[in-house]
Amino acid sequence: MIGRQMADSIERRSGVSLWRQIADKILQSIAAGDFAENAALPPEVALAERYGVNRHTVRSAISALVQDGVLRAEQGRGTFVLSRKRLSYPIGARTRFSAGLQGQTSERHIVLLSSSVEPASQRVAEGLGLARGAEVIRLETRGEADSRPVSRAAGWFEARRFAGIDRAMAETGSVTASLARFGIDDYLRQSTVLSARHADAADLADLDLQPGAIVLVTVAVNVTPDGQPIQFSESRFPAERVELKLSAL
Amino acid sequence: MIGRQMADSIERRSGVSLWRQIADKILQSIAAGDFAENAALPPEVALAERYGVNRHTVRSAISALVQDGVLRAEQGRGTFVLSRKRLSYPIGARTRFSAGLQGQTSERHIVLLSSSVEPASQRVAEGLGLARGAEVIRLETRGEADSRPVSRAAGWFEARRFAGIDRAMAETGSVTASLARFGIDDYLRQSTVLSARHADAADLADLDLQPGAIVLVTVAVNVTPDGQPIQFSESRFPAERVELKLSAL
DNA sequence: TATAGTCGTCTATATCAATAGACAAATTAG
DNA sequence: CTAATTTGTCTATTGATATAGACGACTATA
Structure with missing residues (x-):
């Protein structure tokens, strides 16, 4: 990762779907302590832009993490971090x-x-x-x-x-x-x-x-x-x- | 893995494509020393049956590993292991x-x-x-x-x-x-x-x-x-x- | 109470991933 | 030489993945 700044890169046609790669990145980021407990994730459009993908793709990633109990999404408010540091x-x-x-x-x-x-x-x-x-x-x-x-x-x-x-x-x-x-x-x-x-x-x-x-x-x-x-x-x-x-x- | 015997399981709709999961398994297996240098991999049909997928899916996995220089495929003979142990x-x-x-x-x-x-x-x-x-x-x-x-x-x-x-x-x-x-x-x-x-x-x-x-x-x-x-x-x-x-x- | 920001849902389309079946091409064993 | 085995190629079909755009629903705030 080397620092942190250049990690927002995503591989296409790799056999690993984009939504999973993004879910991985979000997990890493949480585990690395980038978010306090209950802190808000950046909005979907911002994440989509950062990773260079469609908003729906980000939503797939978030939905997997919500399913997994890592995030909680609230309509109109934002998406929030539930889990702790590694x-x-x-x-x-x-x-x-x-x-x-x-x-x-x-x-x-x-x-x-x-x-x-x-x-x-x-x-x-x-x-x-x-x-x-x-x-x-x-x-x-x-x-x-x-x-x-x-x-x-x-x-x-x-x-x-x-x-x-x-x-x-x-x-x-x-x-x-x-x-x-x-x-x-x-x-x-x-x-x-x-x-x-x-x-x-x-x-x-x-x-x-x-x-x-x-x-x-x-x-x-x-x-x-x-x-x-x-x-x-x-x-x-x-x-x-x-x-x-x-x-x- | 616990032993070795039950490791041949593959996850569908996981965000990781089947061909990549199978490529992973083959790599692990080689790294674990299951194959001597230049040993033949099991034939495609056998691998397809073992992992419960279509032969074409196995071919995708093999093709990725050939691309990566890990395997060498020879028409009519078989597919052979090039790389060493980890x-x-x-x-x-x-x-x-x-x-x-x-x-x-x-x-x-x-x-x-x-x-x-x-x-x-x-x-x-x-x-x-x-x-x-x-x-x-x-x-x-x-x-x-x-x-x-x-x-x-x-x-x-x-x-x-x-x-x-x-x-x-x-x-x-x-x-x-x-x-x-x-x-x-x-x-x-x-x-x-x-x-x-x-x-x-x-x-x-x-x-x-x-x-x-x-x-x-x-x-x-x-x-x-x-x-x-x-x-x-x-x-x-x-x-x-x-x-x-x-x-x- | 407007308005902006954000998540939720819907439709449509294109591409990738996986299955299925058939047959060709090369090698090996008998 | 023949048959069996194995990899290579082709066509067709289905489902998952990803993009695009539009609009609804909910929240916070000026």
Whole structure:
């Protein structure tokens, strides 16, 4: 973006419709803090002129964001911003879900969606230092803050060592607390690989997103302080609601 | 994605055309290492069936990737993968451009695109601990590996302290070397904030991307070992060619 | 109470995106 | 050589996207 000033460019015949590109820009702009809560968006004609499109095209973008609960349109008055700035999700050696979001939200928790036992895939086995096909427990979770989903994760644990961690997770709602039951009071993030892509159907459902949204994806391995791998995870974050803050370790 | 198996889902009337979504999926799949170099893609009819679309729609996706130099189609034989796995770009306290890419590419360098002196914007001033409007030098650079752009960055330095850094950068092609001329032999990454969005027109031109692509965006502050801010930067990485590896600090 | 500003709705038209089916052209396997 | 497989091209049709213009409905304010 380089500053902010030259970002108002739109691509035609790109496979991404103009209304979606404009909706993206408006979301970015809100997330970047360009509008106070309840502030008025520029009028439709002004936006149409700025982006070089028809007013109806801007209306399509706005309508999608109204649908999504980001904006509120009032006939005769204007269109107003509802949602807040993006959450800043900390990532570091000692990343814990709740701790890092303190102060940004009033309410936050993790929901266990499902658990299963399965043979380790190639990458899970590699991450955990197990033989391929070894039994692992898979926990599917969703992180929520202020009643909105902010993350969706799958975590894998060695089945033999962590038998019953699914129950612990359901009861405590915390990975840290669950691991504590297995005698692990501290763990570190060994590696994190980060990428981004368009949300697929599963992401849309899990994270309550509108089609065309972008998700940040992290693949990480957690280890004990002495380097023993305990958890392999893949997490997805809605890019429009979350940014990742890489904290000092 | 959770494993890999359920990722073949496509969203209709989402504002993102089906051919682009499919092109995205193919790119992801290649980047994830599902295909060896020069391996054949599944035939068009098979892909059409897998994604539940018409063969012509798949052809549109493939045609975009052929245009982009990712695939090569041969009549009667098949469609073949040209490009490599994604580059893994390391990010950590001591991130240096060239060092981390060693072994992944045969050739890599930074090009200085432009430099200018300007008053510091709000966020640049905050990042560098200066008064808003203080003079800063802005360097626009592009990182290339194997003749392909892999990053595009804007860096800001306090003008008074680093007068002439633009020339140093042009001569050395290295931030590290340029800073050394100002007596700074070591610096650390103090903070990094990470987000993702659709590429805008500037990104497309700078990074040689096809419209609809996704970029990873980092905003970072570099400091001297004793905590003095020296550089504020915003970098963009094409998500289809680069993943970010958060290294131990 | 006018008037200007803004969102809401309607009609019409053009282009892009996607589907459907058919057949040609090139390659590979038998 | 023949058949099967695969990419390339063509025509036709439908629906989504985008533009254009006009006008109605609601709000705030001079």
